[in-house]
Every structure is written in structure tokens, then in C-alpha cells.
Amino acid sequence: MNILHTSHIALETLLRNKVRSFLTLVGVTIGVFAVIAMVAAGDGARARVQQLFASMGSNMLVVLPGAAVQGGVTEDFGTKATLTWSDLKAIRNSVPSVRYAAALLQTTGQTQANGRNWATSINGTSPAYFDIRDWPIAKGAYFTQSDLMGRAKVVVLGETVVKRLYGAGIDPVGQVIRINNVSFQVVGVLAPKGQSPRGQDNDDAVFIPQTTFQSFIQGGLQEYIQGAIFIGATSGDATDRAERQVTALLRQRHHIRAGMENDFSIRNLNDIAQTVTAATRALSLLLAAVAAISLLVGGIGIMNIMLVSVTERTREIGLRMAVGAKTAQILSQFLVESVALSLVGGIMGTVLGIVTTQLVAHRFGWPVPIRPDVIAVAVAFSALVGVGFGLYPARKASMLDPIEALRYE
Amino acid sequence: MESSPYLIKLEQVSKVYRTGDIVVPALRDVSIAIAQGEFVAIMGASGSGKSTLMNLIGCLDRPTSGQYLLAGHLVSALDRNALAVIRNRFIGFVFQSFNLLPRASAMENVELPMFYADVPTAERRRRARERLMQVGLEHRLEHRPNQLSGGQQQRVAIARAIVMNPRIILADEPTGNLDSKSSVEIMDLLERLSASGITVVLVTHELDIAAYASRRVVMKDGQVLSDTGRANPIASHNQKSSARLEQVSS
Numbered sequence: 001m002n003i004l005h006t007s008h009i010a011l012e013t014l015l016r017n018k019v020r021s022f023l024t025l026v027g028v029t030i031g032v033f034a035v036i037a038m039v040a041a042g043d044g045a046r047a048r049v050q051q052l053f054a055s056m057g058s059n060m061l062v063v064l065p066g067a068a069v070q071g072g073v074t075e076d077f078g079t080k081a082t083l084t085w086s087d088l089k090a091i092r093n094s095v096p097s098v099r100y101a102a103a104l105l106q107t108t109g110q111t112q113a114n115g116r117n118w119a120t121s122i123n124g125t126s127p128a129y130f131d132i133r134d135w136p137i138a139k140g141a142y143f144t145q146s147d148l149m150g151r152a153k154v155v156v157l158g159e160t161v162v163k164r165l166y167g168a169g170i171d172p173v174g175q176v177i178r179i180n181n182v183s184f185q186v187v188g189v190l191a192p193k194g195q196s197p198r199g200q201d202n203d204d205a206v207f208i209p210q211t212t213f214q215s216f217i218q219g220g221l222q223e224y225i226q227g228a229i230f231i232g233a234t235s236g237d238a239t240d241r242a243e244r245q246v247t248a249l250l251r252q253r254h255h256i257r258a259g260m261e262n263d264f265s266i267r268n269l270n271d272i273a274q275t276v277t278a279a280t281r282a283l284s285l286l287l288a289a290v291a292a293i294s295l296l297v298g299g300i301g302i303m304n305i306m307l308v309s310v311t312e313r314t315r316e317i318g319l320r321m322a323v324g325a326k327t328a329q330i331l332s333q334f335l336v337e338s339v340a341l342s343l344v345g346g347i348m349g350t351v352l353g354i355v356t357t358q359l360v361a362h363r364f365g366w367p368v369p370i371r372p373d374v375i376a377v378a379v380a381f382s383a384l385v386g387v388g389f390g391l392y393p394a395r396k397a398s399m400l401d402p403i404e405a406l407r408y409e
Numbered sequence: 410m411e412s413s414p415y416l417i418k419l420e421q422v423s424k425v426y427r428t429g430d431i432v433v434p435a436l437r438d439v440s441i442a443i444a445q446g447e448f449v450a451i452m453g454a455s456g457s458g459k460s461t462l463m464n465l466i467g468c469l470d471r472p473t474s475g476q477y478l479l480a481g482h483l484v485s486a487l488d489r490n491a492l493a494v495i496r497n498r499f500i501g502f503v504f505q506s507f508n509l510l511p512r513a514s515a516m517e518n519v520e521l522p523m524f525y526a527d528v529p530t531a532e533r534r535r536r537a538r539e540r541l542m543q544v545g546l547e548h549r550l551e552h553r554p555n556q557l558s559g560g561q562q563q564r565v566a567i568a569r570a571i572v573m574n575p576r577i578i579l580a581d582e583p584t585g586n587l588d589s590k591s592s593v594e595i596m597d598l599l600e601r602l603s604a605s606g607i608t609v610v611l612v613t614h615e616l617d618i619a620a621y622a623s624r625r626v627v628m629k630d631g632q633v634l635s636d637t638g639r640a641n642p643i644a645s646h647n648q649k650s651s652a653r654l655e656q657v658s659s
Binding site: 016318319320321324325326329403 | 467494510512524
């Protein structure tokens, strides 16, 4: 009794009941298809989320000045200036995992141009800020380091501000706009960035050199930064290291003893990204679980049809036993049959899954990679379903009493 | 090994069927011995225990109590798989309803027992063809059961029964589904096999069929009612089969 003979019997039986075999394996096909499609959907969602976070500014840390304590009430971070311009210089120059560091001074103000006005966010910063935010320019250019030195009255506009003041499709580069009644020359327009995770419009802002900001928009203490420090780490992996190094540096510079609280805080976007990624991972796990249930239903279909097959062939089983088939030989005959069903179903489901996900990926521009590991697992799992759900009927067949089986009508 | 003069020896064999609380004794303390080469007919009304006796001799079932020695070996204590090997190598079955695989050709049906003995393909084909020629079906090798007459189907079944060169052929009402002409053909075939030295045990309730046998055992209520006696045991045959059985069980 070799495997060839066993496979031959199984194949013959399956081909004899074409419609029945087909319907049974469709159950597994749908199950495997669901697993592949759902895992792909989960992967696609995760990749999309990661893409979105990358667009928010790669490898970004934000250092906020410490909370002010007034009458025993701790106010929010950022309410008291504790970060100095020399802190910024130290971070930029002495932390190896930091590539860029820039201050961001922020207020709201009135902009006027073209006979219209618009209240928006006024930001004073340095050119490095755009690198940290990974924010390309659409028209014109960023302001430069020499603009910074010379307190030049130049401005880079966000897309929304351009729309409000000039209307869509107008190039305002070279025009003059007034910010809080001070005239600025427009040198560039930023590419649209869309909403921040908090729902704020990133493009509803204007950017001017920080020195200009201090001179014409909002004064402030000479030594302290009235705002935040944005930091770009050398790579995504270096972000956490940069956070630790900056924390250590600032604690040392601010003479904070061990056990004392920081007088600043660091927001690590990597943390948020990881949280969201974990959430999407949980979602894909849920999807995969639902898909696994459909595979389970397919398996039950196989078990059902195998039980029918065993009952139908009771006499044949009795005869095979009478002429010398051992328990294991009857068992393997039926197991091969159920595994063949589920394996063919699994392969069909895999092909269907790949074709569908690639079509969807192509149609909607979602990044849906074909994952060989998922395919291997899906096919292996479908074979396992064949063994798992075929075992009971096969065992039932192999344990038949040959006398009763021979007498069965 | 004990050299019993008998191929089949049942000692004080009982078989009890239990369905829930109901206990049905099918055989009561039956002792019977059959020598190599005998042609025995087992007769009796339905419910007399003749089928149970047949199943026990055919190693399809095990006795509730008592001993069954096949060629001197105690087979009543063997497990399912060991009994499967015994059936494969030593016993050929012929059934009333033929029990051929409906979708398989005559050749494939005859080849079936050889699959379970791992006979190589070429050898399997050769032997199946040879046996089908022996039963006069050399022109029906690739026919399926539904393309054959009842008598031809039973001849395929006999070819299948003898393809492993068994010591025993057990025929359970082999002519029950056949017309009288085919019945005669089948009985002639069994008679020829018996003459070649194979032990034939036949279950029938027809007297003219039983007349082919050299010995008739009549069963009633699970016991032997009458036994016409036995031919002389042929010891040499027995030793040969003893040796073969030794190989299988070791």
C-alpha cells in the first residue's frame, strides 16, 4: 500500500463526485482567501499609517519648556520659559544623534494682502525647521540663514493662507503681505501638508525668521526661547536615543539633581506612531481572526463531506479490511482525500487572494505587499485543516467493524 | 512450534453479542477441526451461528472465549492489524454479493489484496492477469463489474480471493445471487481449487450446493448439530503453512 495508490484512490473518489468536491473545496478557498486578503488589508493599513507619520516629520522630537508652578497649581508644559538659546546651540552641537535642531516661536496674528485679511498662526524659526518637519517648498524658496542674520522681513506661506488671501492657483511669490501691520515679502509657498493628528490644519500658518519674529512680532526675554525646540534625529531608530541624550544634556545644563523632575518635556512622535501602529496591528489581528473563522467553517464543510463519503463507502471499507487493509491504511486513504480537498482549496484561495489584493492595491494606490510568509502559512494551515477535520471521519472509517461494514446496505 | 495436524482448529469457542443489556449467544462451546485441503460445507438455518463461525474462521472477528488455532498458531489473541495481515496472506473471501469495487476494472479488483501486501506493480499485474485467466476471464480484464454478468463477477471475486495464494477460501453463500448455470460454474471452480490443495469452507443452506463438499457440518442454535466427519489430515501441507505463518507473525 503505497502513497501513490492511496492518492490514486483519493483523486478518483474526488473526481467521481465533481460538484460535491468542488463545493467543499470552495469553502476552504473562501477561508484562505479571507485570511490572505484580511492580512493584506491589515498590512496595507499599517503601511499607510506609517506613511502618514513619516509625512508629519521624520524622526521628530519636540522639547517644550517646563511647567510653571503657581500657588501650588502645576500649569501645563510650555507655560514658563526654561529653554535657552544656548540650550538649543548645545543640543545642535553636542548630541551625536541629533541632525537638526530649531526653535519655534509661535503666536497668532493678522495677515493682510490683496485687499483681504486672515488670522493665522505666525511662526518664527530657522530654515532647519523645514528639514525637521520634512516639509517641501512648492513655489519660491525657504528663507535663508542670512535672512536670519539680517532680521529680513521675508515670509514663507502655508497653502491655506495663500488660498485665503489670494485664492487658489495664484503664485504670491514676490508679493508683499502685512503681518500685524508689518510688511513682509513672500519668498516661498510650502507644499500642502494637510491636517495634523489633532485635526489642526498644518497649512494654516506663515513662517518668518525667528530673529525677525523677535524684533517685529513679539519681543521676549533675550536669553530664553519663548517657544519650543524641534529636533530631527539622525534616523528613525535614533529617535529614542536622541530623546535620552537630549534629556541628559538638558538636566545637566539646568542643574537638575537626580530624583528631581524635569523642567521641560519631550514629545516623541515615535511613541505616538508606535501606539497607532500597535492599534493597527490589533486591528489586523482581529481581521485575521475573523478570516480564520471562515477557514474553520470551510474545515467543517470538509469534515461533513468526509463523513458522508465514509458512510457511502462503508462496504468498500469492509472489503478492503477483509482483503488485508490495516487500520493505518484505511486512515491514510481518507486523510489523503481530505488533505487533497483542502490543499487544492488552499491553493485556489491563495491565487484568488493575491490577484484580488494586487487589483485593490493597484486601484486605490494602497501599498499591499505580497507576503510569502502569509501565503506559506495559509497553505500550510489549509492542509492542517484537511488533516484536522479529516482525522475524525478517517478514524471512524478505520475503526469500522469489518463484518458490519461488509453487511452495510 | 506445535505441529497440529489441522489447519483450522477451534476449541471450546463461544461468541456472545451484546446490544445494550441484551446478551445474544451466537456460538456456544463449538469445537471443530479442519485439515488442509478439506472441502467443508457449513449449513444451518439463519440464526444458527453459521455466519458467526465463518467470521471467526476468517479472522474477521475474535471469539468471546475459547481458542482458535490457525496452522497451529493462536490467532484468537491477535489484534486488528495482525488479523488483517493473516487475512491478507492466508484467507481468500468469496461473498454472496461479490463485493467488487464498482468503479474498478476486473484487473484492479484482483490487484486489490496485493496493494496491501506491497507487491510491486509489474508483479501485481502479471499475477492478476494470470488469476483472471485461471477463472476464464482473459477477455474481460478491463471490464467493470456492471459490464459483467453475475457469474463473471463472482469469478472475478474468486480470482481476487486466490491471488495471494491463500491456504483457505471462505465462501459465504457464493451462489446465492446466481442462476443455476452460473452456480454450477462457480462450484466447479471451487471444486478445482479444493483439488489443488486449498482448504475450502463454504456456507450455504442449499443442499445441492453443499453436495459439492466432502464434509458437511450442520449448525443449530450456536452449536454443531451434525458433522459428517473428516478426511485424513495431510501433515506435509500443514508444516508448510506453519512456516509461512511464523514469518508473518514474527
